[in-house]
Amino acid sequence: MENNHFRLLRQGHVIEPEGIAGLSGKFVIVSQSCDIVQPKREFIQLAPLVQLLDEVVLRGALKKENPRFPLVTAADGGVFADLAQIASVPKIDFTAAPTPHTYGPEDEREARDFGLAVGRWFGRFAVPDEVQPWLVPVQNLIRSKYEKPSSPLGQVLQRVVEVRVEADDWSVLPVSLTLHVIVKAGSIPTVSEDADMSSVGKLPSELDAVCSAILVESDPVRLALLWSTLAETLAMRCVPRAKDAEDPSVRDAVREIIGELSSDDEFPLSKVRRSEQLDIDFLSGPTPY
Amino acid sequence: MNGVVELSPRAFTLSAIGLTALALLGTSVPVARASETVIVRPFFTPSDSSSSAGNGILAGGLPESESAAVSSSSSADLIAELRTSTSFTWEQTAKLFGVSRRTVHLWAAGGNMASQNEEHLAELLREVRSIRAAGTPDQRLQLLAMLDRERAARASTDDDINRPASTYAAGA
Numbered sequence: 001m002e003n004n005h006f007r008l009l010r011q012g013h014v015i016e017p018e019g020i021a022g023l024s025g026k027f028v029i030v031s032q033s034c035d036i037v038q039p040k041r042e043f044i045q046l047a048p049l050v051q052l053l054d055e056v057v058l059r060g061a062l063k064k065e066n067p068r069f070p071l072v073t074a075a076d077g078g079v080f081a082d083l084a085q086i087a088s089v090p091k092i093d094f095t096a097a098p099t100p101h102t103y104g105p106e107d108e109r110e111a112r113d114f115g116l117a118v119g120r121w122f123g124r125f126a127v128p129d130e131v132q133p134w135l136v137p138v139q140n141l142i143r144s145k146y147e148k149p150s151s152p153l154g155q156v157l158q159r160v161v162e163v164r165v166e167a168d169d170w171s172v173l174p175v176s177l178t179l180h181v182i183v184k185a186g187s188i189p190t191v192s193e194d195a196d197m198s199s200v201g202k203l204p205s206e207l208d209a210v211c212s213a214i215l216v217e218s219d220p221v222r223l224a225l226l227w228s229t230l231a232e233t234l235a236m237r238c239v240p241r242a243k244d245a246e247d248p249s250v251r252d253a254v255r256e257i258i259g260e261l262s263s264d265d266e267f268p269l270s271k272v273r274r275s276e277q278l279d280i281d282f283l284s285g286p287t288p289y
Numbered sequence: 290m291n292g293v294v295e296l297s298p299r300a301f302t303l304s305a306i307g308l309t310a311l312a313l314l315g316t317s318v319p320v321a322r323a324s325e326t327v328i329v330r331p332f333f334t335p336s337d338s339s340s341s342a343g344n345g346i347l348a349g350g351l352p353e354s355e356s357a358a359v360s361s362s363s364s365a366d367l368i369a370e371l372r373t374s375t376s377f378t379w380e381q382t383a384k385l386f387g388v389s390r391r392t393v394h395l396w397a398a399g400g401n402m403a404s405q406n407e408e409h410l411a412e413l414l415r416e417v418r419s420i421r422a423a424g425t426p427d428q429r430l431q432l433l434a435m436l437d438r439e440r441a442a443r444a445s446t447d448d449d450i451n452r453p454a455s456t457y458a459a460g461a
Binding site for chain 2: 125170176191195197198203224225229232261262266269270272274275
Protein backbone atom coordinates (compact mmCIF):
# COMPACT_ATOMS: atom_id res chain seq x y z
CA MET A 1 0.00 0.00 0.00
CA GLU A 2 1.63 3.23 -1.08
CA ASN A 3 -0.44 5.53 1.08
CA ASN A 4 -0.55 4.34 4.66
CA HIS A 5 -3.87 5.75 5.74
CA PHE A 6 -3.57 4.01 9.07
CA ARG A 7 -0.36 5.35 10.55
CA LEU A 8 -2.16 7.53 13.07
CA LEU A 9 -4.70 4.93 14.13
CA ARG A 10 -4.40 2.62 17.12
CA GLN A 11 -6.24 -0.31 18.62
CA GLY A 12 -9.36 1.00 20.33
CA HIS A 13 -9.83 3.97 18.02
CA VAL A 14 -13.32 4.37 16.62
CA ILE A 15 -13.83 5.02 12.93
CA GLU A 16 -16.76 5.24 10.52
CA PRO A 17 -15.90 3.17 7.43
CA GLU A 18 -19.02 4.33 5.65
CA GLY A 19 -19.61 2.31 2.50
CA ILE A 20 -16.35 0.35 2.80
CA ALA A 21 -16.82 -3.42 2.55
CA GLY A 22 -20.52 -2.85 3.00
CA LEU A 23 -20.05 -1.50 6.51
CA SER A 24 -22.00 1.38 7.99
CA GLY A 25 -21.99 2.99 11.39
CA LYS A 26 -19.22 3.26 13.95
CA PHE A 27 -16.58 0.58 14.42
CA VAL A 28 -13.78 0.16 16.92
CA ILE A 29 -10.42 -1.08 15.68
CA VAL A 30 -9.66 -4.48 17.16
CA SER A 31 -6.38 -5.13 15.34
CA GLN A 32 -3.24 -4.76 17.37
CA SER A 33 -1.69 -1.33 16.82
CA CYS A 34 1.40 -2.64 15.00
CA ASP A 35 -0.80 -4.55 12.59
CA ILE A 36 -2.84 -1.43 11.91
CA VAL A 37 0.16 0.69 11.09
CA GLN A 38 2.30 -1.76 9.14
CA PRO A 39 1.46 -1.66 5.42
CA LYS A 40 2.42 -5.32 5.02
CA ARG A 41 -0.59 -6.31 7.12
CA GLU A 42 -3.29 -6.38 4.51
CA PHE A 43 -6.38 -6.48 6.69
CA ILE A 44 -7.79 -4.55 9.56
CA GLN A 45 -10.26 -5.99 12.05
CA LEU A 46 -13.21 -3.90 13.15
CA ALA A 47 -15.92 -4.53 15.73
CA PRO A 48 -19.21 -2.62 15.56
CA LEU A 49 -20.11 -0.24 18.35
CA VAL A 50 -23.35 -1.19 20.00
CA GLN A 51 -25.64 0.05 22.70
CA LEU A 52 -27.21 -2.58 24.88
CA LEU A 53 -30.94 -2.22 25.18
CA ASP A 54 -31.50 -5.15 27.49
CA GLU A 55 -31.17 -3.79 31.02
CA VAL A 56 -29.68 -6.99 32.41
CA VAL A 57 -27.11 -7.34 29.64
CA LEU A 58 -26.22 -3.65 29.96
CA ARG A 59 -25.74 -3.91 33.71
CA GLY A 60 -23.53 -6.98 33.30
CA ALA A 61 -21.44 -5.32 30.61
CA LEU A 62 -20.97 -2.16 32.68
CA LYS A 63 -19.72 -4.35 35.53
CA LYS A 64 -17.30 -6.05 33.14
CA GLU A 65 -18.99 -9.38 33.60
CA ASN A 66 -19.51 -10.03 29.92
CA PRO A 67 -16.28 -10.32 27.91
CA ARG A 68 -18.18 -10.03 24.64
CA PHE A 69 -18.94 -6.35 25.25
CA PRO A 70 -15.93 -4.30 26.42
CA LEU A 71 -16.85 -0.74 27.23
CA VAL A 72 -15.60 1.77 24.68
CA THR A 73 -17.12 4.86 26.26
CA ALA A 74 -19.45 5.50 29.16
CA ALA A 75 -21.06 8.32 27.14
CA ASP A 76 -24.66 7.94 26.02
CA GLY A 77 -25.35 5.38 28.72
CA GLY A 78 -22.54 3.13 27.64
CA VAL A 79 -21.24 2.23 24.20
CA PHE A 80 -19.57 -1.15 23.73
CA ALA A 81 -17.64 -3.08 21.13
CA ASP A 82 -19.38 -6.27 20.06
CA LEU A 83 -16.51 -8.71 19.77
CA ALA A 84 -18.81 -11.39 18.40
CA GLN A 85 -19.31 -9.37 15.20
CA ILE A 86 -15.77 -8.58 14.17
CA ALA A 87 -15.24 -7.91 10.47
CA SER A 88 -11.94 -8.20 8.63
CA VAL A 89 -11.59 -5.51 5.97
CA PRO A 90 -8.87 -5.17 3.30
CA LYS A 91 -6.94 -2.00 4.00
CA ILE A 92 -6.78 -1.37 0.30
CA ASP A 93 -10.51 -0.69 0.34
CA PHE A 94 -9.84 2.52 2.22
CA THR A 95 -9.19 5.21 -0.36
CA ALA A 96 -8.62 7.87 2.28
CA ALA A 97 -7.43 7.96 5.85
CA PRO A 98 -10.24 7.16 8.29
CA THR A 99 -10.77 9.88 10.84
CA PRO A 100 -10.71 8.68 14.44
CA HIS A 101 -13.94 9.42 16.26
CA THR A 102 -13.91 11.17 19.59
CA TYR A 103 -14.79 7.86 21.18
CA GLY A 104 -11.94 5.61 22.10
CA PRO A 105 -9.21 5.29 24.68
CA GLU A 106 -8.23 8.57 26.27
CA ASP A 107 -4.83 7.45 27.45
CA GLU A 108 -2.39 4.56 27.37
CA ARG A 109 -4.06 2.76 30.22
CA GLU A 110 -7.46 2.79 28.57
CA ALA A 111 -5.89 1.64 25.33
CA ARG A 112 -4.21 -1.24 27.14
CA ASP A 113 -7.47 -2.09 28.88
CA PHE A 114 -9.15 -2.48 25.53
CA GLY A 115 -6.35 -4.69 24.21
CA LEU A 116 -6.62 -6.89 27.29
CA ALA A 117 -10.36 -7.14 26.78
CA VAL A 118 -9.87 -8.35 23.22
CA GLY A 119 -7.32 -10.87 24.39
CA ARG A 120 -9.64 -12.07 27.09
CA TRP A 121 -12.51 -12.64 24.69
CA PHE A 122 -10.41 -14.84 22.44
CA GLY A 123 -7.81 -16.30 24.76
CA ARG A 124 -9.46 -17.05 28.07
CA PHE A 125 -9.34 -20.65 29.17
CA ALA A 126 -12.60 -22.54 28.81
CA VAL A 127 -13.35 -24.12 32.16
CA PRO A 128 -15.11 -27.45 31.52
CA ASP A 129 -18.90 -27.08 31.43
CA GLU A 130 -19.28 -29.60 34.23
CA VAL A 131 -16.94 -27.63 36.51
CA GLN A 132 -18.32 -24.16 35.87
CA PRO A 133 -21.41 -24.62 38.11
CA TRP A 134 -19.07 -25.23 41.03
CA LEU A 135 -17.48 -21.82 40.55
CA VAL A 136 -20.57 -19.77 39.84
CA PRO A 137 -21.67 -19.43 43.49
CA VAL A 138 -18.40 -17.86 44.59
CA GLN A 139 -18.30 -15.65 41.51
CA ASN A 140 -21.79 -14.40 42.25
CA LEU A 141 -21.01 -13.95 45.92
CA ILE A 142 -17.94 -11.86 45.23
CA ARG A 143 -19.69 -9.82 42.58
CA SER A 144 -22.61 -9.09 44.86
CA LYS A 145 -20.48 -8.12 47.84
CA TYR A 146 -17.61 -6.29 46.22
CA GLU A 147 -19.59 -3.15 45.68
CA LYS A 148 -21.05 -3.21 49.18
CA PRO A 149 -18.29 -1.85 51.40
CA SER A 150 -20.73 -1.84 54.28
CA SER A 151 -20.59 -5.63 54.43
CA PRO A 152 -17.59 -7.30 56.09
CA LEU A 153 -16.90 -9.36 52.98
CA GLY A 154 -17.17 -6.26 50.83
CA GLN A 155 -14.53 -4.53 52.94
CA VAL A 156 -12.22 -7.51 52.96
CA LEU A 157 -12.54 -7.90 49.18
CA GLN A 158 -11.12 -4.42 48.71
CA ARG A 159 -7.76 -5.94 49.56
CA VAL A 160 -8.15 -8.89 47.19
CA VAL A 161 -6.42 -8.38 43.86
CA GLU A 162 -7.46 -11.48 42.06
CA VAL A 163 -9.10 -14.85 42.49
CA ARG A 164 -7.76 -17.67 40.35
CA VAL A 165 -8.67 -21.30 40.04
CA GLU A 166 -6.24 -24.13 39.44
CA ALA A 167 -6.95 -27.76 38.64
CA ASP A 168 -4.67 -30.72 39.05
CA ASP A 169 -5.57 -31.65 35.48
CA TRP A 170 -8.31 -29.80 33.64
CA SER A 171 -8.66 -32.53 31.05
CA VAL A 172 -9.50 -35.36 33.43
CA LEU A 173 -12.64 -35.29 35.54
CA PRO A 174 -13.16 -35.28 38.43
CA VAL A 175 -10.74 -32.47 39.14
CA SER A 176 -9.21 -31.30 42.36
CA LEU A 177 -9.47 -27.52 42.41
CA THR A 178 -7.55 -24.88 44.28
CA LEU A 179 -9.15 -21.48 44.68
CA HIS A 180 -6.32 -18.97 44.91
CA VAL A 181 -7.24 -15.81 46.77
CA ILE A 182 -4.51 -13.29 46.05
CA VAL A 183 -4.30 -10.16 48.17
CA LYS A 184 -2.33 -6.98 47.87
CA ALA A 185 1.18 -7.33 49.22
CA GLY A 186 1.44 -5.99 52.74
CA SER A 187 -2.19 -6.64 53.59
CA ILE A 188 -1.34 -9.63 55.73
CA PRO A 189 1.15 -9.54 58.59
CA THR A 190 4.36 -11.47 58.13
CA VAL A 191 4.53 -14.46 60.43
CA SER A 192 7.87 -15.01 62.08
CA GLU A 193 9.61 -18.33 61.74
CA ASP A 194 9.21 -19.11 65.42
CA ALA A 195 5.58 -18.04 65.77
CA ASP A 196 3.54 -20.27 68.06
CA MET A 197 0.61 -21.36 65.94
CA SER A 198 -0.87 -23.52 68.65
CA SER A 199 -1.83 -20.56 70.79
CA VAL A 200 -4.17 -18.82 68.39
CA GLY A 201 -7.29 -20.47 69.74
CA LYS A 202 -10.42 -21.17 67.80
CA LEU A 203 -10.94 -19.43 64.52
CA PRO A 204 -14.37 -18.73 63.09
CA SER A 205 -15.36 -20.84 60.14
CA GLU A 206 -18.38 -18.99 58.78
CA LEU A 207 -17.59 -16.49 56.04
CA ASP A 208 -19.12 -13.37 57.57
CA ALA A 209 -17.61 -14.17 60.95
CA VAL A 210 -14.18 -14.62 59.36
CA CYS A 211 -14.46 -11.30 57.53
CA SER A 212 -15.70 -9.47 60.62
CA ALA A 213 -12.80 -10.89 62.62
CA ILE A 214 -10.29 -9.82 59.97
CA LEU A 215 -11.50 -6.24 60.25
CA VAL A 216 -10.92 -6.01 64.00
CA GLU A 217 -8.16 -8.49 64.79
CA SER A 218 -5.02 -6.92 66.23
CA ASP A 219 -2.88 -9.99 66.87
CA PRO A 220 -0.69 -10.38 63.76
CA VAL A 221 -0.45 -14.17 63.82
CA ARG A 222 -4.15 -14.63 64.35
CA LEU A 223 -4.89 -12.04 61.66
CA ALA A 224 -2.68 -13.90 59.19
CA LEU A 225 -4.50 -17.14 59.96
CA LEU A 226 -7.88 -15.47 59.56
CA TRP A 227 -6.89 -14.40 56.06
CA SER A 228 -5.92 -17.96 55.21
CA THR A 229 -9.22 -19.09 56.65
CA LEU A 230 -10.98 -16.66 54.33
CA ALA A 231 -9.62 -18.55 51.33
CA GLU A 232 -10.85 -21.80 52.85
CA THR A 233 -14.32 -20.45 53.52
CA LEU A 234 -14.62 -19.04 50.01
CA ALA A 235 -13.61 -22.43 48.62
CA MET A 236 -16.34 -24.01 50.70
CA ARG A 237 -18.86 -21.82 48.88
CA CYS A 238 -18.01 -23.60 45.66
CA VAL A 239 -20.99 -25.90 45.64
CA PRO A 240 -23.30 -26.20 42.63
CA ARG A 241 -26.89 -25.12 43.00
CA ALA A 242 -29.29 -27.95 43.73
CA LYS A 243 -30.65 -27.70 40.20
CA ASP A 244 -27.17 -28.04 38.68
CA ALA A 245 -26.21 -30.81 41.08
CA GLU A 246 -29.07 -32.93 39.76
CA ASP A 247 -26.88 -33.52 36.73
CA PRO A 248 -24.50 -36.36 37.62
CA SER A 249 -21.85 -35.04 35.25
CA VAL A 250 -21.79 -31.80 37.25
CA ARG A 251 -22.11 -33.43 40.63
CA ASP A 252 -19.19 -35.75 39.97
CA ALA A 253 -16.99 -33.25 38.13
CA VAL A 254 -15.10 -32.02 41.18
CA ARG A 255 -13.35 -34.24 43.66
CA GLU A 256 -12.21 -31.57 46.06
CA ILE A 257 -11.84 -27.80 46.36
CA ILE A 258 -9.38 -26.13 48.66
CA GLY A 259 -8.70 -22.45 49.23
CA GLU A 260 -5.23 -21.00 49.27
CA LEU A 261 -4.15 -17.50 50.19
CA SER A 262 -1.19 -15.68 48.68
CA SER A 263 0.06 -12.14 48.34
CA ASP A 264 0.50 -10.75 44.87
CA ASP A 265 4.24 -10.48 45.43
CA GLU A 266 4.59 -14.18 46.22
CA PHE A 267 2.28 -15.91 43.75
CA PRO A 268 4.66 -17.83 41.50
CA LEU A 269 4.65 -17.77 37.73
CA SER A 270 4.31 -21.56 37.69
CA LYS A 271 0.91 -21.19 39.35
CA VAL A 272 -0.13 -18.31 37.14
CA ARG A 273 0.48 -20.61 34.20
CA ARG A 274 -1.54 -23.45 35.68
CA SER A 275 -4.48 -21.35 36.86
CA GLU A 276 -7.14 -19.18 35.30
CA GLN A 277 -8.57 -15.94 36.56
CA LEU A 278 -12.17 -16.16 37.64
CA ASP A 279 -14.39 -13.80 35.69
CA ILE A 280 -14.52 -11.36 38.55
CA ASP A 281 -11.47 -9.42 37.60
CA PHE A 282 -12.85 -6.03 38.46
CA LEU A 283 -11.44 -6.79 41.90
CA SER A 284 -8.20 -5.01 41.28
CA GLY A 285 -9.95 -1.81 40.22
CA PRO A 286 -7.64 -0.24 37.68
CA THR A 287 -7.46 -3.38 35.54
CA PRO A 288 -10.95 -3.84 34.16
CA TYR A 289 -12.20 -6.44 31.68
CA MET B 290 -24.73 -22.30 63.19
CA ASN B 291 -22.55 -20.50 65.69
CA GLY B 292 -19.74 -19.95 63.24
CA VAL B 293 -17.46 -22.54 64.77
CA VAL B 294 -17.47 -26.09 63.56
CA GLU B 295 -16.62 -28.70 66.13
CA LEU B 296 -14.83 -31.24 64.01
CA SER B 297 -11.55 -32.92 63.55
CA PRO B 298 -9.30 -31.18 61.08
CA ARG B 299 -8.90 -34.38 59.15
CA ALA B 300 -10.05 -34.70 55.59
CA PHE B 301 -12.20 -37.65 54.80
CA THR B 302 -14.04 -39.12 51.89
CA LEU B 303 -17.77 -39.23 51.86
CA SER B 304 -17.77 -42.38 49.83
CA ALA B 305 -15.63 -44.08 52.43
CA ILE B 306 -17.30 -42.80 55.54
CA GLY B 307 -20.79 -41.99 54.45
CA LEU B 308 -23.25 -39.43 55.61
CA THR B 309 -23.98 -41.42 58.74
CA ALA B 310 -20.50 -40.73 59.97
CA LEU B 311 -21.12 -37.03 59.60
CA ALA B 312 -24.20 -37.39 61.73
CA LEU B 313 -22.27 -39.34 64.34
CA LEU B 314 -19.69 -36.62 64.53
CA GLY B 315 -22.47 -34.22 65.36
CA THR B 316 -21.53 -31.67 62.78
CA SER B 317 -23.56 -29.05 61.05
CA VAL B 318 -21.17 -28.92 58.13
CA PRO B 319 -23.12 -28.50 54.92
CA VAL B 320 -23.17 -31.73 52.98
CA ALA B 321 -24.70 -30.43 49.79
CA ARG B 322 -21.81 -31.97 47.93
CA ALA B 323 -23.07 -35.38 48.91
CA SER B 324 -21.80 -37.10 45.81
CA GLU B 325 -20.31 -40.53 46.15
CA THR B 326 -17.03 -39.35 44.75
CA VAL B 327 -16.75 -35.97 46.41
CA ILE B 328 -14.38 -35.40 49.25
CA VAL B 329 -15.68 -33.09 51.94
CA ARG B 330 -13.17 -31.56 54.24
CA PRO B 331 -14.87 -30.51 57.44
CA PHE B 332 -13.72 -27.16 58.61
CA PHE B 333 -11.06 -27.12 61.25
CA THR B 334 -10.79 -25.61 64.64
CA PRO B 335 -7.16 -25.23 65.60
CA SER B 336 -7.86 -26.12 69.19
CA ASP B 337 -9.26 -29.44 68.03
CA SER B 338 -6.15 -30.29 66.11
CA SER B 339 -5.08 -32.98 68.51
CA SER B 340 -8.27 -34.91 68.00
CA SER B 341 -7.89 -38.13 66.11
CA ALA B 342 -11.55 -38.49 65.22
CA GLY B 343 -12.16 -38.35 61.53
CA ASN B 344 -9.37 -40.72 60.66
CA GLY B 345 -7.62 -38.76 57.93
CA ILE B 346 -6.18 -40.33 54.87
CA LEU B 347 -2.52 -41.18 55.08
CA ALA B 348 -0.06 -42.37 52.55
CA GLY B 349 -0.53 -45.87 51.38
CA GLY B 350 2.44 -48.16 51.41
CA LEU B 351 4.04 -46.85 54.56
CA PRO B 352 5.49 -49.43 56.90
CA GLU B 353 2.82 -50.29 59.42
CA SER B 354 4.76 -48.94 62.37
CA GLU B 355 5.43 -45.64 60.62
CA SER B 356 1.86 -45.35 59.44
CA ALA B 357 0.73 -45.83 62.96
CA ALA B 358 3.20 -43.25 64.22
CA VAL B 359 2.11 -40.75 61.62
CA SER B 360 -1.60 -41.31 62.02
CA SER B 361 -1.41 -40.96 65.76
CA SER B 362 -0.23 -37.37 65.35
CA SER B 363 -2.20 -34.42 64.09
CA SER B 364 -1.23 -32.71 60.87
CA ALA B 365 -0.08 -29.75 62.92
CA ASP B 366 2.26 -31.97 64.92
CA LEU B 367 3.60 -33.54 61.75
CA ILE B 368 4.21 -30.17 60.15
CA ALA B 369 6.02 -29.08 63.29
CA GLU B 370 8.15 -32.22 63.14
CA LEU B 371 8.90 -31.66 59.47
CA ARG B 372 10.04 -28.09 60.11
CA THR B 373 12.12 -29.04 63.13
CA SER B 374 13.73 -32.01 61.41
CA THR B 375 14.63 -30.07 58.30
CA SER B 376 15.18 -26.58 59.76
CA PHE B 377 13.25 -25.36 56.75
CA THR B 378 11.60 -21.96 56.81
CA TRP B 379 7.87 -21.52 56.28
CA GLU B 380 8.64 -20.67 52.68
CA GLN B 381 10.77 -23.75 52.12
CA THR B 382 8.22 -25.97 53.81
CA ALA B 383 5.53 -24.51 51.57
CA LYS B 384 7.59 -25.32 48.50
CA LEU B 385 7.72 -28.97 49.52
CA PHE B 386 3.98 -29.03 48.90
CA GLY B 387 3.66 -26.41 46.20
CA VAL B 388 1.44 -24.24 48.37
CA SER B 389 1.75 -20.75 49.79
CA ARG B 390 3.45 -20.28 53.13
CA ARG B 391 0.13 -18.88 54.37
CA THR B 392 -1.33 -22.30 53.81
CA VAL B 393 1.42 -23.92 55.86
CA HIS B 394 0.71 -21.45 58.65
CA LEU B 395 -2.84 -22.68 58.67
CA TRP B 396 -1.78 -26.32 58.73
CA ALA B 397 0.57 -25.58 61.60
CA ALA B 398 -2.35 -24.10 63.48
CA GLY B 399 -4.39 -27.25 62.93
CA GLY B 400 -6.13 -26.30 59.73
CA ASN B 401 -7.35 -28.66 57.05
CA MET B 402 -4.98 -30.39 54.72
CA ALA B 403 -6.18 -31.72 51.42
CA SER B 404 -5.94 -35.47 51.31
CA GLN B 405 -3.14 -35.45 48.77
CA ASN B 406 -1.09 -33.05 50.88
CA GLU B 407 -1.65 -35.19 53.93
CA GLU B 408 -0.39 -38.19 52.02
CA HIS B 409 2.57 -36.20 50.80
CA LEU B 410 3.37 -35.05 54.32
CA ALA B 411 3.60 -38.64 55.47
CA GLU B 412 5.87 -39.52 52.56
CA LEU B 413 8.15 -36.56 53.20
CA LEU B 414 8.39 -37.30 56.88
CA ARG B 415 9.34 -40.87 56.14
CA GLU B 416 12.12 -39.63 53.89
CA VAL B 417 13.33 -37.02 56.36
CA ARG B 418 13.39 -39.54 59.18
CA SER B 419 15.37 -41.87 56.98
CA ILE B 420 17.91 -39.19 56.11
CA ARG B 421 18.35 -38.23 59.72
CA ALA B 422 18.59 -41.83 60.88
CA ALA B 423 21.42 -42.46 58.46
CA GLY B 424 23.31 -39.63 60.12
CA THR B 425 25.64 -39.02 57.20
CA PRO B 426 27.65 -35.77 57.11
CA ASP B 427 25.81 -34.56 54.01
CA GLN B 428 22.42 -34.66 55.72
CA ARG B 429 21.78 -31.01 55.02
CA LEU B 430 22.59 -31.41 51.38
CA GLN B 431 20.24 -34.37 51.13
CA LEU B 432 17.42 -32.36 52.66
CA LEU B 433 18.05 -29.49 50.27
CA ALA B 434 18.13 -31.94 47.37
CA MET B 435 14.77 -33.24 48.50
CA LEU B 436 13.46 -29.68 48.50
CA ASP B 437 14.79 -29.03 45.01
CA ARG B 438 13.25 -32.26 43.77
CA GLU B 439 9.85 -31.24 45.08
CA ARG B 440 10.17 -27.78 43.57
CA ALA B 441 11.13 -29.25 40.22
CA ALA B 442 8.06 -31.45 40.28
CA ARG B 443 5.91 -28.32 40.29
CA ALA B 444 7.78 -26.33 37.70
CA SER B 445 6.03 -24.90 34.66
CA THR B 446 5.33 -27.32 31.85
CA ASP B 447 4.64 -27.05 28.15
CA ASP B 448 1.05 -28.09 28.83
CA ASP B 449 0.16 -25.30 31.25
CA ILE B 450 -3.13 -23.71 30.26
CA ASN B 451 -1.62 -20.24 30.36
CA ARG B 452 1.75 -20.97 28.83
CA PRO B 453 3.12 -18.27 26.57
CA ALA B 454 1.80 -18.45 23.04
CA SER B 455 4.16 -19.85 20.47
CA THR B 456 6.17 -17.18 18.80
CA TYR B 457 6.33 -16.79 15.09
CA ALA B 458 8.98 -15.54 12.73
CA ALA B 459 9.19 -11.76 12.68
CA GLY B 460 8.20 -11.50 9.05
CA ALA B 461 5.08 -13.63 9.33
